[in-house]
Amino acid sequence: xxxxxxxxxxxxxxxxxxxxxxxxxxxxxxxxxxxxxxxxxxxxxxxxxxxxxxxxxxxxxxxxxxxxxxxxxxxxxxxxxxxxxxxxxxxxxxxxxxxxxxxxxxxxxxxxxxxxxxxxxxxxxxxxxxxxxxxxxxxxxxxxxxxxxxxxxxxxxxxxxxxxxxxxxxxxxxxxxxxxxxxxxxxxxxxxxxxxxxxxxxxxxxxxxxxxxxxxxxxxxxxxxxxxxxxxxxxxxxxxxxxxxxxxxxxxxxxxxxxxxxxxxxxxxxxxxxxxxxxxxxxxxxxxxxxxxxxxxxxxxxxxxxxxxxxxxxxxxxxxxxxxxxxxxxxxxxxxxxxxxxxxxxxxxxxxxxx
Numbered sequence: 001x002x003x004x005x006x007x008x009x010x011x012x013x014x015x016x017x018x019x020x021x022x023x024x025x026x027x028x029x030x031x032x033x034x035x036x037x038x039x040x041x042x043x044x045x046x047x048x049x050x051x052x053x054x055x056x057x058x059x060x061x062x063x064x065x066x067x068x069x070x071x072x073x074x075x076x077x078x079x080x081x082x083x084x085x086x087x088x089x090x091x092x093x094x095x096x097x098x099x100x101x102x103x104x105x106x107x108x109x110x111x112x113x114x115x116x117x118x119x120x121x122x123x124x125x126x127x128x129x130x131x132x133x134x135x136x137x138x139x140x141x142x143x144x145x146x147x148x149x150x151x152x153x154x155x156x157x158x159x160x161x162x163x164x165x166x167x168x169x170x171x172x173x174x175x176x177x178x179x180x181x182x183x184x185x186x187x188x189x190x191x192x193x194x195x196x197x198x199x200x201x202x203x204x205x206x207x208x209x210x211x212x213x214x215x216x217x218x219x220x221x222x223x224x225x226x227x228x229x230x231x232x233x234x235x236x237x238x239x240x241x242x243x244x245x246x247x248x249x250x251x252x253x254x255x256x257x258x259x260x261x262x263x264x265x266x267x268x269x270x271x272x273x274x275x276x277x278x279x280x281x282x283x284x285x286x287x288x289x290x291x292x293x294x295x296x297x298x299x300x301x302x303x304x305x306x307x308x309x310x311x312x313x314x315x316x317x318x319x320x321x322x323x324x325x326x327x328x329x330x331x332x333x334x335x336x337x338x339x340x341x342x343x344x345x346x347x348x349x350x351x352x353x354x355x
Contacts, residue, residue, distance in 0.1 A: 036315070036338065037062075038326060038346040039069040049074055049085060049101070051349055054328055055337040063101045063108045069344040073220060075133045076103075076350050084140065086132045096129050100140070115189035116144055116182060124148050125175075125199075130208045133217035140184040141217060143208035145197065147177040160196060167196040175199040181213035220345070221308050228268055228277060229307065230257035241265055241291050245282045245301075252277065260312045261331030262286045269302050279305040281318065285334055296336040299323045310348045313337070317346055 035057075040048045047069040049062045065072075067087040075084045085108065087097040096118070099108040113129070120126045125147035132142050150158040150169040159166040162178055169176045173196075181193040197210045208214055233241065233254040241254050245267075252270050256263040262285065269280035281303045284291035303320035309331075316327040326346035328338040340346065 033351055034313075035349040036326065036328065036340065036343075036346055037074060037349045038340055039072055039074070039344040040342060041069045041344065044068065047072055047344075049083070052338070052340060060106075062103060062106055063099070065097075065099060065108065067097060073132075073345060074347075075218065077134045077138045078136060079138060080350055082138075084132055084134070086129070088129070092126060098132060098142075111140070111184070112187065113142075113189075116142060117146060117180070118144070121146075121148065125177075131214065131217055131219070135183070135213075135216055141213060142182045142184070142189065143211060143214060143217070144180045144182065145177055145199065145207045146180060147175065147199065150176045162194065163191075165194070167194060169196045170198075173198040173200060177207075179208040179211045179214075181208070181211050221306060221347070228255055228279060230255045230263070230266075232256075233265065237265070237286075237291075241284060244284065244291050244293075255279070256286065257307060259309060259314055259331035261334065264307070264314065264331075265291055266305055267301075269304075279307070281305055283316075287334065292334075294327075294329065294336070295334060296339060297327065299325065308348065313348075315346060315348060317343070 035051050035053045038050055038052065040050050042048055042064070045066055045068065046064065047067055048064045050059050051062055052059045062083070063085060065085060068090065071090050072085060072087045075086075077083065081103060083101045083103055085099045085101060089096050096113060098111040098113060100111055101108040116129065118127045118129070127144060127146045130143050130145050132140065135141050146162070148160045148162070150160050152158050158169040158171060160169055160176065160178055167178055175198055177197055177199060179195050179197040180191060182189040182191050193211055193213050195210050197207060199207055233256050237256065238254050242248065248267060249270060253268050254265055255268050256265055265284040265286060267280050267282055268277040271278055281299050282301050283294055283297065283305065285294060299318040300320060300322055303318045303323050306317040308315040312331050314329045314331050316329070318325050318327070324342060324344060326340045326343040327336060329336055
């Protein structure tokens with residue numbers, strides 16, 4: 001997912017009142033210690049990283065910082081003791097921000113990014129940190145894309161010169177650059193991988209995705225882009241879904257996402273920006289051979305849908321002009337275990353021993 005593109009579509013979303021509603025009385029049992037992570041907007045320039053127990057319990061603010069939630073992402077260290085909060089700049093003038101957060105103490109420390117090559121080069125796009133995270137040893141990693149104009153060697157082949165070395169660039173690349181991986185060692189950033197890359201539309205591994213280091217870092221699971229999850233529904237399923245959710249755009253289609261408790265049907269909606277299809281509401285359970293509504297689902301049609309499974313539990317992140325919310329369901333009992341309004345970038349909080 002391209003966070004910059006995604007953030008443009010969300011900046012217009014109105015801020016909603018925060019709150020957590022649980023179905024503790026009717027909910028199926030959930031694993032002990034299970035909780036959600038999400039970002040909560042306090043005001044336009046203040047965001048809180050919150051941990052919310054499921055299916056009930058008081059939310060805990062892990063860290064508060066001065067930035068927009070929609071521009072921010074969080075990650076956990078392999079041992080779960082520490083987290084990262086990364087803020088992507090929303091303008092050419094703004095700078096990225098990074099904090100390391102001691103999760104037990106709920107204290108954050110600013111990470112100095114001055115050692116990264118983020119100063120613009122004349123005639124090239126501004127360098128950007130595309131991803132941050134931890135490697136398997138718990139060291140902080142930053143992946144940087146440097147837009148550069150290639151040169152041509154005597155042999156006619158193109159390359160980019162960087163810190164004493166030449167890196168080849170394919171002849172058909174239009175928006176060329178370098179993908180560079182850095183590791184934080186003590187207080188200093190150390191470069192450990194560089195590859196020629198591209199930010200062209202349609203390339204298989206754009207930007208820093210070309211790096212071997214990128215495979216070791218988690219990617220955001222929410223947002224549009226990529227292959228539609230699940231399978232296309234059968235003609236019989238489509239007919240049944242059209243009957244319970246009439247008036248759908250005929251250029252779109254129904255899809256079925258497999259879960260431990262049966263399929264979740266969703267609508268593949270049409271993106272007017274590029275004509276692609278993306279997961280969206282309405283949604284229905286497959287239950288008893290028929291499509292059934294989801295308990296407590298209030299999101300309007302055509303809200304962008306992101307889903308994440310953990311065991312029998314399904315986390316749904318719904319975004320649209322009138323909603324920015326997270327739902328948690330038990331896929332077997334079909335009970336709603338939780339609902340959070342004003343939830344930005346929700347995720348399951350990693351459980352001890354399951355990271």
